[in-house]
Amino acid sequence: MAVRRIGLTGGIGSGKSTVAGLLVAQGAVLVDTDAIARSIALPGGIAMPALEAAFGPGVIDPAGGLDRAAMRQIVFADAGAKARLESILHPLIGAETQRQAAAAGEDAVVVFDVPLLVESGRWRAIVDRVLVVDATEETQLKRVIARSGWAPEAVKAVIAQQAPRRARRAAADAVIYNESLTLEELAQQVRGFWERWAKSSTR
Known part of the structure; x- marks a missing residue:
């Protein structure tokens, strides 16, 4: 089946935005609901x-x-x-x-970047595939503090407001475990999904 609508989600600090950029580099059109x-x-x-x-x-x-x-x-x-x-x-x-x-x-292959995709409950009917970017809560915490300077309590509060990791993974058609990947390793995984899911729809 040609995949033209991909739902992308992940917890804060998971690397979802980086994955979104890599999908755009492959030719996707990004619709960023946070933006x-x-x-x-x-x-x-x-x-x-x-x-x-x-x-x-x-x-x-x-x-x-x-x-x-x-x-x-x-x-x-x-x-x-x-x-x-x-x-x-x-x-x-x-x-x-x-x-x-x-x-x-x-x-076009459209990627919907939706932080609360799982929480909303409506996206499964809108997209052809759901891609989840996953990382441990400890890694999420470290990344967000490093990039934003938020207090740990503030980051933990955001994580608590989001769906648990297991719920996101259960809703996924595929998961990128972005725990210790280099940027090139992450890009390689993204290219793999693009080849399998989206390339046939752009021919």
Whole structure:
């Protein structure tokens, strides 16, 4: 079967974004739902009026965009706040995701980079294959602290909000265990999946 829609997911610090870039290098069109979520919450973004109405001026940064640190604190402390946030963002993200995928064209191989693919429960019906990038929680913690400077407790809180590793692996058609791979070894695995899954759909 020609594979034209690939769902890519993985926990924070797993290396998912690196894998996404390697798939683009093979010829995929990337639809990054995290990037879409960020863009709609920038100053002037289409989500900002609803976010301010729902959570107040305390979640607005000086430039007029979403203060992500403030929003993160609210969401971690209040499950109801998380549900309200998702009810605002998810329809807007979904609409832009569909627009970008349609703009890629019918013959394109589209990779949907979705951090919460497993948690959402709806992507299995949308994509042809699910690729999970996996790493131990200890490695996730080290990578995120090294790249972002977050406190360990903040990283652990994000990991706790995401699906357990076993749930992501159970939802996968294939898993890249990105624990001690070099970049070239990772690229080789990505090329292998591209050859098996997507190359036939680009001929």
